[in-house]
Structure formats: structure tokens, C-alpha cells
Amino acid sequence: MAVLSADGVDFDFEMPVVVVGAGACGLVAALAAHDAGQEVMILERDENPQGSTSLSAGLIPAAGTRLQREAGIDDDPDLFAADIVAKTHGHAPQDMALLAAQTSGPMIDWLMDSHGVGFRLVTGFLYPGHSRMRMHGPDSRTGADLEQALLSAVSRAGIDLLTGASVEDLFVDATGRVAGVRFRRPDGAMETLGCKSLVLACCGFAGDADMVRRHIPEIADAECCGHLSNTGDAVKWGAELGAWMADMGAYQGHGSVAHPHGLPLTWAVVTQGGILVNTEGRRFSNEMRGYSEHGAEVAAQPGHVAWDIFDARCEKAALDFHDYREIRKLGAVKSADTVEDLATATGLPLDALRAEFDGIAAAAASGQPDRLGRSFDPGQVLAPPFRAVKVNGALFHTQGGLVIDHDARVLRTDGTALPNLMAGGGAARGLSGDSNYGYLSGNGLLSATAFGRLAGITAARIAAQG
Numbered sequence: 311m312a313v314l315s316a317d318g319v320d321f322d323f324e325m326p327v328v329v330v331g332a333g334a335c336g337l338v339a340a341l342a343a344h345d346a347g348q349e350v351m352i353l354e355r356d357e358n359p360q361g362s363t364s365l366s367a368g369l370i371p372a373a374g375t376r377l378q379r380e381a382g383i384d385d386d387p388d389l390f391a392a393d394i395v396a397k398t399h400g401h402a403p404q405d406m407a408l409l410a411a412q413t414s415g416p417m418i419d420w421l422m423d424s425h426g427v428g429f430r431l432v433t434g435f436l437y438p439g440h441s442r443m444r445m446h447g448p449d450s451r452t453g454a455d456l457e458q459a460l461l462s463a464v465s466r467a468g469i470d471l472l473t474g475a476s477v478e479d480l481f482v483d484a485t486g487r488v489a490g491v492r493f494r495r496p497d498g499a500m501e502t503l504g505c506k507s508l509v510l511a512c513c514g515f516a517g518d519a520d521m522v523r524r525h526i527p528e529i530a531d532a533e534c535c536g537h538l539s540n541t542g543d544a545v546k547w548g549a550e551l552g553a554w555m556a557d558m559g560a561y562q563g564h565g566s567v568a569h570p571h572g573l574p575l576t577w578a579v580v581t582q583g584g585i586l587v588n589t590e591g592r593r594f595s596n597e598m599r600g601y602s603e604h605g606a607e608v609a610a611q612p613g614h615v616a617w618d619i620f621d622a623r624c625e626k627a628a629l630d631f632h633d634y635r636e637i638r639k640l641g642a643v644k645s646a647d648t649v650e651d652l653a654t655a656t657g658l659p660l661d662a663l664r665a666e667f668d669g670i671a672a673a674a675a676s677g678q679p680d681r682l683g684r685s686f687d688p689g690q691v692l693a694p695p696f697r698a699v700k701v702n703g704a705l706f707h708t709q710g711g712l713v714i715d716h717d718a719r720v721l722r723t724d725g726t727a728l729p730n731l732m733a734g735g736g737a738a739r740g741l742s743g744d745s746n747y748g749y750l751s752g753n754g755l756l757s758a759t760a761f762g763r764l765a766g767i768t769a770a771r772i773a774a775q776g
Contacts, residue, residue: 311543313550316481316489321504325351325470326773327766328491328505330477330543333361334755335735335762336511337460338417340469341425342766343509348773350469350766351503353493355476355512355539359461362513362537362707362736362754366453367576367631369432369445370759371752372414376422377431377446385442387411397439397600397750398743401557407741409716410760417763418446425463427456435581435627437751438600445752452632456755475501477512480547486722487729506776507730507769510720511762514708514736515542516561525558525710529746532609535567535574535704544737548712551731554723560709560742562749563605566618568637569702575618576634577601577751578627579697583690584620585670586701589613591653591662596684602742602749608703617656618699621692637699644698652696667692707754709740718765730772734761 327343329336332354340350372378373390390411395402421427432445448455464471478500479492490504515521516536523530548555565586566575580586580597586604587593588611595607608616620628628634637643646652649667653660673680674688712720712733719727720738735758742748 311546312479313547314479314481316483319481319489319502321490321502324490324504325349326506327351327509327769328353328503329509329511330491331361331511331513332359332471333511333513333735333758334363334456334460335758336509337464338759338762339509339511339734339766339769340464341467342763343770344467344469345424346767346770348770352464352469352471353475353477353491353503354471354473357474357496359473360454360457360537362540363457363758364454365535365537365706366755367447367451367574367633368453368456369447369451369752370414370418370755371440371444372418372446373411373442373444374415375418375446377429378444381431381433383443385444387415389441390414390444393439393441394741394750394753398748401743401748402741405716410741410756413760413764414756417760421463426466427459427463435578438577438581438598439750450632451630477543482551485729486551488731506773507732509765509769510544510547510712510731510733510737511735511765512543512737513537513540514711515545516540516705516707518542522705526561526708528606529561529563529609529705532563532605532614533567533702533704535564535572536707540707540736544733545711548720551728552722553728554713554721554725555711556713556739557742557744558710559744560740560748561746562706562709562742562754563602563746564704564706565601565604565608566701567704568642569615569700571637571640571642573633573637575637575699575701576628576631579618579620579624582620582624582627583686583692584618584624585666585692586616586618587658587663587666588616589658591658591666593666593682596682598684599747600749603747605703605705606746608701615700615702617658618701619652619692620697622695622697625697642699646696646698647694652698656698707736709736709742709749709753711736711738711740714738714761717768718761719768732765732769734758734765
């Protein structure tokens with residue numbers, strides 16, 4: 311990965327707007343630039359576009375959408391932004407949180423109405439940190455289906471998408487203006503592509519073990535369940551360009567990935583009363599803090615694993631998720647009619663399990679938080695038949711990156727914008743503050759799509775100016 315001089319470079323071909331990456335961010339950016347009247351070329355490293363989007367649950371939080379209004383849900387950007395900032399303990403930039411919240415609702419409606427992308431509002435439970443039901447996703451609640459829906463929209467719009475095109479270098483002039491890129495084809499051949507504006511939508515650095523160890527050592531030894539093509543290219547180019555980078559220690563972890571199957575077990579079972587215990591049969595953290603911070607918590611337990619324990623009532627919320635149905639098919643869900651059977655099925659110490667169940671029941675009866683600070687409603691106390699899944703802690707994607715302005719332009723360290731370089735999604739600084747605790751459910755796809763659309767609009771405007 312290098313930044314090279316653009317002096318004297320003759321490009322093989324040129325496009326007004328070039329987008330690097332065909333995940334949600336890149337596809338949304340391309341649609342936005344196309345709608346603004348510019349020709350677009352998307353360059354994607356993989357032969358089959360997937361990215362972090364396909365590995366997610368495909369849920370985008372958004373406020374003030376048509377689907378919310380139809381469901382009678384009263385939500386607004388100010389409330390959404392407050393939820394984002396509160397989850398980060400005040401460390402996320404208030405202005406960027408509000409920008410994402412303000413643009414999220416119109417973005418969902420635009421994808422539905424202008425590009426035929428189907429969304430359904432998730433109702434029935436609240437994700438930790440959200441004060442309203444605002445998760446929008448495909449019927450299957452899989453990121454793979456969201457990715458396919460966006461790819462179909464790009465195809466219908468006639469936007470060029472070149473796969474198997476690994477962008478290696480940027481060509482930049484003395485002012486910092488990107489003149490084009492060089493990319494490698496699967497057979498090793500190199501091609502060049504000139505542009506008037508460039509959008510970096512190539513995600514973060516979860517796939518670069520050295521970068522992870524340098525910036526977020528707490529999760530470096532955990533399994534990476536993210537897309538391994540996320541090798542920090544945008545950050546590496548940005549460093550050479552003098553770009554401002556922030557919150558490099560932020561990331562989305564997950565404390566409930568079915569082991570060894572590698573499929574995320576939805577945190578919905580926890581919100582309904584489920585718990586996590588380690589191999590000693592003991593709970594080790596307040597599960598309602600969120601699934602991201604539990605990535606490191608679970609990875610720190612004996613054997614780097616835990617058991618996610620819930621019941622048939624909790625399971626109802628999980629059955630709508632494709633990943634959970636796959637986990638069941640794989641035989642990873644253990645069932646038990648008594649605590650004794652649960653101990654036998656999981657190999658957990660019976661006395662420790664009983665102590666945890668008794669403690670939860672006592673906390674629920676008293677109306678006071680338990681020893682870990684979690685409050686249990688009496689209706690959420692687990693009861694037979696029980697379910698249990700062995701899980702590990704994992705890194706999904708990073709949330710630190712290039713600092714962008716309200717037009718998604720990449721900023722230099724002095725706060726000025728690079729002339730024609732935009733970024734979004736994992737390539738840009740996200741909305742999760744400076745650590746794992748700040749990840750609010752859906753933050754990754756929120757920054758991908760909300761900032762991706764802004765990046766595409768800005769890229770088209772710059773391209774039109776010549």
C-alpha cells in the first residue's frame with residue numbers, strides 16, 4: 311500500500327467517481343453519487359463482494375423512518391444521538407452522532423423508495439442502549455441478504471462494479487488531490503484508473519493482526535470473526551497523506567459467538583433474561599452492558615469460552631434470526647428440563663449453577679440489582695426448559711479510523727479537508743468513542759450507510775466541479 315506521485319501518470323481509463331470497497335458503505339456511496347448524476351466505478355478486492363456487511367445481522371438503526379411511523383414508534387434524531395453519545399460515556403463527537411442520526415431516517419426511506427431495498431422494523435425487544443425500536447433490516451435479519459439487496463440496487467442502476475480488483479496504490483498530486491488508483495487483478499496484472507473524486511469504503515483493520523495488537527491489545531488474542539480482507543488500507547494511505555485519525559482503540563467485539571461454529575448468537579436472548587457463565591459455572595459481568603464489551607470479557611475467561619444460558623421464552627426472540635436457526639441445525643443448542651440436566655449437558659459445576667440461579671431469583675424478588683449490578687424483572691427469571699450454547703469472545707470490526715467532516719471529507723491533522731477524498735464505514739472514525747464499551751448495536755452499519763451516502767453525494771459534487 312503506497313501513496314505515489316501523480317506527476318506524469320497516464321491512466322488506463324478514467325471515471326468521475328471511484329469507490330474502493332463493495333460493502334454497505336461503498337454500495338450506498340455509489341448509489342448516492344449515481345443519483346447525483348455522476349458515473350461511478352466500484353473496485354472490490356474479493357471476487358464475491360461480502361465484507362463486514364455480510365457477516366453482520368444486517369440491522370441498521372435509524373430514527374424517524376416511515377416504518378417507525380407506521381408502527382406508531384415516536385423517535386427523533388435528537389433522542390437517537392443522545393443514545394449514541396450516552397453509550398460512549400460522552401466520548402463520541404456529539405456533532406457526528408447527531409449528523410448520523412439526522413441522516414439515518416431519510417437514508418432508509420431513500421433506499422426503500424428509490425432503490426427497492428426491502429427493510430423490516432425489528433419489534434418485540436430493545437437492543438441495549440437504544441431507547442426506541444429503530445433497527446431496520448431484511449426479513450432474514452442477515453447481513454448477507456442486505457448485501458445482496460444493495461448489490462441488486464447497484465446492478466439495476468447500471469453502476470459499474472469490478473470485482474477481483476485489489477487497490478494497491480493511490481496517485482496524489484502536490485496539493486493532496488487524488489488523481490487515481492492502481493489495482494491488482496487476480497492474475498497479478500496491474501491497471502490504473504483515474505478519478506475526480508475517491509471514496510474509501512474499504513473498512514477497518516480487524517484483519518491485520520499487527521495493527522490490532524498495536525491499537526487494541528485487549529482483543530488481540532481473541533478470534534477474529536470479521537472479514538479478513540479488512541487490512542487497514544484506508545488508515546495506511548491516510549497516514550501517508552497526513553490524515554487525522556482518532557479512536558483507534560474502538561471496536562465492535564461480540565461476547566456470544568457460538569463455539570466452534572463461528573456464528574453470532576443474538577444478544578436478544580440476554581435482553582430477555584439470559585446470562586453468561588464461565589466454565590466454573592459463575593457469572594462474571596453484567597450482561598446488559600452490551601455484547602461488544604463482552605468480547606474481551608469472554609475472551610478473558612478460563613479457556614477463552616463461556617456458556618450463554620437462556621430458556622424457551624428467551625429463545626422466541628432468537629428464532630427470527632437466520633444465524634440462530636443455523637446454530638440450532640448444527641446441534642450447538644443444548645436443552646435441559648432441570649438445573650441438574652443443564653449441568654450435565656454443559657459439564658458445568660452444579661453447585662455453582664444453582665448459586666447463580668438462586669442469586670438471580672433473590673435479586674428479582676428484592677427489586678435490587680444483583681452483585682454484578684444487573685436488575686432482573688421477575689418475569690425474566692429463567693425457567694425450564696433451559697437452553698445453553700457454548701460461546702467465545704470475538705473481534706468483529708474496528709471503529710477507529712480517518713476523521714471526516716460533515717460532508718464525509720477526510721481531514722488532515724490541522725483540520726483542513728483533503729481536496730477530493732471521502733471515507734465512511736470502517737475506514738472512517740466511527741460513533742463508538744474510544745473503546746469497546748461505546749459500541750451501540752448497529753453502529754457499524756449506521757456509519758457505513760449514513761456516512762456512505764454523504765460520501766457519495768460529496769464525491770459527485772466534487773466530480774461535477776471538475
